[in-house]
Amino acid sequence: MQQLDEQDYIRSKLFSGDRSAVRRYADLVVGPGASYWQLARYExxxxxxGRVSGALGLVLRKLFYPRLFRRCGKGVVFGRDLVIRNAHLISLGDNVVLDDGCVLDGRGAGPQGVTIGDRVILGRGVSIQAKIGPITIGADSDIGMHTVIHSQGGVEIGRAVVMGGGCKLSGGVFQTVRSAGTTAGSEMLQREQTRWTKGPIRIGDKCLIGMGATFLDGVEVGEGAVIGAGSVVIRSVPAYAVAAGVPGRVLRQREEAPALAPAAGAAR
Structure with missing residues (x-):
């Protein structure tokens, strides 16, 4: 496992040094070092x-929201009441759909940033937050409403993934160590906690994820796997497996579809 650096977390960035409330707010929503002009433009x-309804709202956001992002492709649909933070670290592909109430926060994504591929649909209320590590969602994937994707070590979701509503992907591991009564050191040491990661959560291409499934730190789900609704995946799942349960376990392997016989009278 790799220990995560507490200096990379938002608490450390917000509360280190003597800065005004406005400066801290700018660091939170626009990014560290953002100018007050950049903050004013964002606001x-x-x-x-952000809250204009109907077709007028869609048109206005299509005109102005792309200016916030690192990259914004053609034909992106921006719903109402989006929470967008550190958008200079977020890239959107062509024809992405962001439904109402989504949260996109790239604050800890690093140089790789948050990348959402072409024709990805994020359902209503999806939360994507890069605490530490990049997040990637491949082209043609559908992320169900109220799903939570938080990176602490990275998250990689492949192409053509279908993820039901209410899923949770959240990396990171807490280790608790009792101190000898001292309160010196960082805030996390005062809490008697340290944070670690086993590596990114990886979901392969063409996976089908049932509603309410949970994925913990460092697991890898192979291409074409099916995960049952409500499962808690704490260990990796091989490609084309069917897994379910708490904790999730492999039930069987998916079989290949039989080759179709030629139709009667077909030319030979």
Whole structure:
């Protein structure tokens, strides 16, 4: 396992040094070192256009929201009441759909950032937050409403993944160590906690994930696997396996579809 650096977490960034509340707010929503002009632009765009309903709102957000992002492809649909933070670390592909109430926060994604591929649909209320490590969602994937994707070590979701509503992907491991009564050191040491990761959570191409499934730190789900609703995946699942349960376990392997016989009278 790799220990995560507490200096990379938002608490350390917000409360280190003597800074004004406005400066801390700018660091939180726009990014460390953001100018007050960048903060004003963010506030104006989200305040004026974020809650406008109907076709007018879609048109206005299509015109102005792309200016916030590292990259924004063609034909992106921005729903109402989006929470967008550290958008300079977020890239959107062509024809992405962000339904109402989604949260996109790239604050700890690093240089790789948060990348959402072409034709990805994020259902209503999906939360994507890079605490530490990048997040990637491959093209043509559907992420069900109110799913939570938080990286502490990274998250990689492949192409053409279908994920039911209410799923949770959250990396990171807490270790608790009793101190000898001292309160010196960092805040996490005062809490008698340290944070670690086994590596990214990886979901392979063409996986089908049932509603409410949970994925813990460092697991890998192979291509074409099926995960049952409500499962808690604490260990890796091989490609084309069917897994379910708490904790999740492999039930069987998916069989290949039989080759189709030629139709009667077909030319030979």
């Amino acid at each position: 104006l765009i989200t305040m004026l256009f």
